[in-house]
Amino acid sequence: MQAWELFKDKLQEIEPEANFAATKKKIEHMRSAFKREYKKVKELKRTGAGANDVHVPNLWYFNLLLPILDKKDEQSRCGLDTLSSDSEYIIPA
Secondary structure (H helix, E strand, O other), rough: HHHHHHHHHHHHHOOOOOOOHHHHHHHHHHHHHHHHHHHHHHHHHOOOHHHHOOOOOOOOOOOHHHHHHHHHHHHHHHEEEEOOOOEEOOOOO
């Protein structure tokens, strides 16, 4: 709860009437904007877009949150190898 309190206090510097509901709404908005930008970047990488077509996110916090999402993607890559004849679990190195 301490992190919410700190964020609320910072938000109140800009919006004096901010409460926990406003704080939660602000965080959700930031999260949605980040996911939208990340999806654009990931989609252009997947399609093999050229250097001129690369999407450059303009969110100030994009690079700060990127390592968290990359770590989450790395953890989700562990799965069942259906191509292997003995169907054993694959653990990423």
